[in-house]
């Protein structure tokens with residue numbers, strides 16, 4: 001089929017009206033996923049809807065205790081401006097190249113919903129909701145795991161657009177790390193986001209590229225929260241966490257993965273990578289907590 | 296569809312198929328063939344241009360998305376026969392072999408030096424991570440960036 005038309009809305013309302021009238025229209029934001037499909041004739045939508053100019057999607061704001069990140073915010077802007085979210089910043093910094101980060105958006109990462117999407121483990125560890133909108137001022141918010149339901153599969157309705165993601169701001173250290181064949185321009189073979197929530201006394205771990213979608217590691221999370229509790233480390237970050245417990249935690253994280261063999265790596269390698277990433281991330285977080293305490 | 300865009304300071308227009316990329320519009324419709332087409336998937340950077348001052352791969356921008364915006368291509372750098380300092384540095388360093396990657400690398404380097412006039416080697420390598428060269432092995436390219444940075448300071 002030939003592409004017939006490109007719709008160029010200037011406001012969100014206009015875009016939602018257009019989407020309602022032409023539900024098959026394919027949104028394009030930064031185009032870093034969409035254009036590859038078009039250039040290689042993998043998709044030929046009859047209509048394309050350019051969402052890259054909608055000011056409503058290019059913003060972020062604090063909403064009492066929560067944070068809203070617009071779907072159209074690029075990785076470059078996150079790296080420059082969102083220093084309050086180190087894990088999100090770190091993930092954004094690993095995406096592609098400067099050219100890709102200047103265009104690629106978190107909304108596009110959600111839209112594509114690849115298990116290797118680098119923003120996604122971070123949103124999962126933040127327990128983020130994905131906010132969707134349709135014409136007439138109707139919005140709904142879905143927990144990330146109800147939004148992404150399989151490899152490149154989401155439950156977005158044809159007349160909806162992604163407005164952005166929203167999460168409760170947690171106090172505590174966190175990081176994102178990824179294993180690949182190069183330091184840049186690489187799709188993750190395995191990735192991990194670890195986050196401490198000092199207020200809730202919980203730890204959250206999310207894995208990318210080791211399953212059909214992003215996976216959390218609830219068993220490992222609970223194990224670690226208990227270890228920290230039993231050691232009294234929630235109250236006193238200087239209390240050492242036994243190396244055996246760190247190892248056990250890492251092993252349990254790896255157990256949460258459901259990796260497969262593919263061109264980028266074997267399942268066994270991916271599981272091993274998860275163990276290493278989990279160990280490192282926890283070690284960094286524990287030392288961050290100590291530093292914060294002694295400052 | 297008709298696209299109007301400011302390219303290198305001039306108002307230009309092109310009548311393109313709606314699925315056309317900015318790269319194809321520049322090369323096939325506007326005759327600006329400095330930006331190269333090698334991969335059409337954002338991997339090689341040989342199509343690097345500025346869109347509203349931001350470094351992007353022209354192959355990943357829908358031409359219609361560039362409508363009403365400012366595009367600057369590698370053709371904007373030299374002033375007549377006078378090479379831009381980054382271009383001159385690439386020649387002086389011997390950083391050009393087949394030359395296919397060169398326009399993209401020149402644009403990416405000029406962009407880097409606008410943001411960071413004194414980049415260290417790691418910064419240079421990271422900034423150019425989206426530009427592939429199959430000939431030089433990159434060392435001379437890094438040398439060229441250093442020469443260009445010194446030139447700018449002088």
Ligand SMILES: Cc1cc2nc3c(=O)[nH]c(=O)nc-3n(C[C@H](O)[C@H](O)[C@H](O)COP(=O)(O)OP(=O)(O)OC[C@H]3O[C@@H](n4cnc5c(N)ncnc54)[C@H](O)[C@@H]3O)c2cc1C
Pocket residue numbers: 026027028029030031032033034035036051057071072094095096097100103104105106107108109110111112116117118119160161162163185186187188336337338
């Ligand atoms: C060379 C290269 C390197 C890359 N490296 C990485 C990497 O390291 N890590 C990584 O995670 N990704 C990487 N990617 C993939 C891509 O850059 C990311 O997935 C990016 O987040 C996509 O964002 P975008 O704005 O460009 O999306 P687009 O391509 O514009 O859109 C992607 C999908 O989301 C939909 N969509 C976009 N916005 C909305 C909206 N508001 N509402 C509804 N649907 C919407 C589109 O219809 C489409 O299905 C790379 C891509 C390239 C070309």
Ligand code: FES
Pocket residue numbers: 331332333334335336337338339340341342343352353354355
């Ligand atoms: S042609 Fe655009 S990045 Fe290769």
Ligand code: FES
Pocket residue numbers: 390391392393394395396397427428429430431
């Ligand atoms: S000089 Fe030939 S690709 Fe770089």
